Amino acid sequence: MIITVVGLGVIGGSFVKALKGKGYDVYGVDCDQQTLEMAKAEGCIIEGYLDGHQIISQSDLTIICLYPSKVLDFISEHTFKKGSIVTDVVGIKSYFLNQALSRIDQDVEYISGHPMAGREKKGYLYASQEVFQNANYIVIQHEHNQIDKIEWMRQFVGQLGFKSVKIMSPYDHDEIISYTSQLPHTLAVALMNSDDEKYETGKYIGDSFRDLTRIANINADLWAELFFHNRDYLLASMERFEKQFDLLKQAIASGDEKSLKEMFWQSSKRREKLEK
Amino acid sequence: MIITVVGLGVIGGSFVKALKGKGYDVYGVDCDQQTLEMAKAEGCIIEGYLDGHQIISQSDLTIICLYPSKVLDFISEHTFKKGSIVTDVVGIKSYFLNQALSRIDQDVEYISGHPMAGREKKGYLYASQEVFQNANYIVIQHEHNQIDKIEWMRQFVGQLGFKSVKIMSPYDHDEIISYTSQLPHTLAVALMNSDDEKYETGKYIGDSFRDLTRIANINADLWAELFFHNRDYLLASMERFEKQFDLLKQAIASGDEKSLKEMFWQSSKRREKLEK
Structure with missing residues (x-):
C-alpha cells in the first residue's frame, strides 16, 4: 500500500515517523528539499518529491498536512488515484469540507481528519512519534462517505499512538472544537492584550x-481563517464563557x-474528570 | 545562622532542598512526623519539630510556608527571636501584611515574600530544587522595613535558583498579581464551567x-481568600480582560x-517578549 504524506511539518513529519516500520510504502511531498532528504535519510520515506503529481496519482492514501487554503x-x-483515500488535518470542517468536496474527483474517497496534536514550533525538526502519543483524533464522516472506508480510517489512525479516535459529523466537530480549541485561543489572545504594561510583566x-x-x-493568517469559517459556533462558545465569567x-x-x-x-470536579 | 522553615509542602520543602549545602543550619517544622523524618534523612534539615516554639525562638530567619490564615x-x-527576620510565601500582600504586622512583635523584621512557583500536586514529595529554577520572586518592602534587611533578603533569595528577584510595595504586588496570577485562575474556572457537556469533552x-x-x-478555600482580599484589583483586571475579549x-x-x-x-509580539 502506497501512502504519500504532503507537507512534512510537525504534523506531516510526525505521520511519516509514526508510520515507519508499519509495513506501508511511505513517500513524502514537500516544498523543502532538505526536509525531504532528512526524512529519507531517517528511513521515514522511500522517496521525497518537490512535485507530487506522479506519486499522488499512484497513492492509495494521501495525507495532506497543509494549511486549509493550501x-x-x-x-x-x-489528480488522485481512482478509489484511493485522501485525508487532511484541517482544524475546521463544515466550510472546508464543502470546498474540498467540490474540488475533488467523485471517484476518490475524501475522509477529513483532525489530529488534536501539535507543537509550538514549526517544521520537520519538531516532528516526532511522541506528538501523537495520547492525543485525540477525530475522523469526519460526511454523507457521501462509505462506512467501510471510515472504519478503515479509524483503524489506520488507531495504530499511530492516539489515545482516542472518534468519528463525528463536520457540524458536531466544528461545534465542539469551537469550545475546546478556538475559545482557548481567544482567551489567550485577550489575556495577553489586556496587559496595561504598567509593570515589567515577565518578572511577575x-x-x-x-x-x-x-x-x-x-499564526494570524491561519487562525483568522479558522475563526471566520466557524463564526457562529465560536461566537456561541464565547457567549457561554462570558456568562460564566460574569x-x-x-x-x-x-x-x-x-x-x-x-x-x-x-471546575475542579470537571477538570479531574477530564484526565480520566 | 539558624533558618527554620515552617510547613514542608511543595514550597517549604523546596526551600529546605534549595538551602542544602549552602552553609546554613536549617530546621523544619511540620504537622507531619513522616515528612520531617524524610527531610532529615535527606540531609535537608538538621532536626524536625512538630511543635516549633523552641526552635522558632532561636531562629535568625523563619520562612513560614503555610496558607494565609494559618x-x-x-x-x-x-514568639520570634528579637531582631530576626520572618517571611512568608502568601499570594496577596496588602490585606495580609496589615494583619501580620498587627500580630508580630515590633522587634522582629517582617519581610513578606512571594515565590511565583509551585506544582499542581501538594506535599513534600513534590518539592525539589527545580521548583524554584528560573521562577520569579517578589520581595515585599513595607514602610517599616529596614533597607539593609530588604537587601539581605534579596541576596538570600538570589542563591536559590530564581531567575528574577524584584522588590516592590504590597500595593504594586497585589495589582500586578491580580493580572498575572488571579485573572488566569478566573479564566480557567470560567472556561471549564462554560462546557455545556453536549459532547464527551475529554475526547476532543x-x-x-x-x-x-x-x-x-x-483549592477553593485558598483562592476564595486570595480573591476576596484583592477584590478591587482583581475586578479591574477582569474588566480590562472583558474589554479585549469584546x-x-x-x-x-x-x-x-x-x-x-x-x-x-x-498578542504574539507580547508573548514573545515575555520569554526574553
Whole structure:
C-alpha cells in the first residue's frame, strides 16, 4: 500500500515517523528539499518529491498536512488515484469540507481528519512519534462517505499512538472544537492584550500565566481563517464563557463566598474528570 | 545562622532542598512526623519539630510556608527571636501584611515574600530544587522595613535558583498579581464551567485546552481568600480582560479581518517578549 504524506511539518513529519516500520510504502511531498532528504535519510520515506503529481496519482492514501487554503489548492491541482483515500488535518470542517468536496474527483474517497496534536514550533525538526502519543483524533464522516472506508480510517489512525479516535459529523466537530480549541485561543489572545504594561510583566509571572498565554503567540493568517469559517459556533462558545465569567465576577464583587466556592468545586470536579 | 522553615509542602520543602549545602543550619517544622523524618534523612534539615516554639525562638530567619490564615495563626501563637527576620510565601500582600504586622512583635523584621512557583500536586514529595529554577520572586518592602534587611533578603533569595528577584510595595504586588496570577485562575474556572457537556469533552481536547484548564482544579478555600482580599484589583483586571475579549468578539462577528489580525499580532509580539 502506497501512502504519500504532503507537507512534512510537525504534523506531516510526525505521520511519516509514526508510520515507519508499519509495513506501508511511505513517500513524502514537500516544498523543502532538505526536509525531504532528512526524512529519507531517517528511513521515514522511500522517496521525497518537490512535485507530487506522479506519486499522488499512484497513492492509495494521501495525507495532506497543509494549511486549509493550501489543501484546497493542492486538491485542485492534483489528480488522485481512482478509489484511493485522501485525508487532511484541517482544524475546521463544515466550510472546508464543502470546498474540498467540490474540488475533488467523485471517484476518490475524501475522509477529513483532525489530529488534536501539535507543537509550538514549526517544521520537520519538531516532528516526532511522541506528538501523537495520547492525543485525540477525530475522523469526519460526511454523507457521501462509505462506512467501510471510515472504519478503515479509524483503524489506520488507531495504530499511530492516539489515545482516542472518534468519528463525528463536520457540524458536531466544528461545534465542539469551537469550545475546546478556538475559545482557548481567544482567551489567550485577550489575556495577553489586556496587559496595561504598567509593570515589567515577565518578572511577575508564574507557570499559570505562561501556560494560559502560550497560544497567544498565534499564526494570524491561519487562525483568522479558522475563526471566520466557524463564526457562529465560536461566537456561541464565547457567549457561554462570558456568562460564566460574569457569574464569577458577581460573586467576587458581592463577596458571595458560597457561590464562588461552588464554581471552584464545579471546575475542579470537571477538570479531574477530564484526565480520566 | 539558624533558618527554620515552617510547613514542608511543595514550597517549604523546596526551600529546605534549595538551602542544602549552602552553609546554613536549617530546621523544619511540620504537622507531619513522616515528612520531617524524610527531610532529615535527606540531609535537608538538621532536626524536625512538630511543635516549633523552641526552635522558632532561636531562629535568625523563619520562612513560614503555610496558607494565609494559618500564617497569621502561627505568628500569633509564636514568639520570634528579637531582631530576626520572618517571611512568608502568601499570594496577596496588602490585606495580609496589615494583619501580620498587627500580630508580630515590633522587634522582629517582617519581610513578606512571594515565590511565583509551585506544582499542581501538594506535599513534600513534590518539592525539589527545580521548583524554584528560573521562577520569579517578589520581595515585599513595607514602610517599616529596614533597607539593609530588604537587601539581605534579596541576596538570600538570589542563591536559590530564581531567575528574577524584584522588590516592590504590597500595593504594586497585589495589582500586578491580580493580572498575572488571579485573572488566569478566573479564566480557567470560567472556561471549564462554560462546557455545556453536549459532547464527551475529554475526547476532543488538545494541549491548548489542557494547559488553559489545568488551574481550574483549584483549592477553593485558598483562592476564595486570595480573591476576596484583592477584590478591587482583581475586578479591574477582569474588566480590562472583558474589554479585549469584546473587541475580539466584535471583529469575529463583523468579519473584520484587519482588526482581528492586528490583535493576533499584538498578542504574539507580547508573548514573545515575555520569554526574553
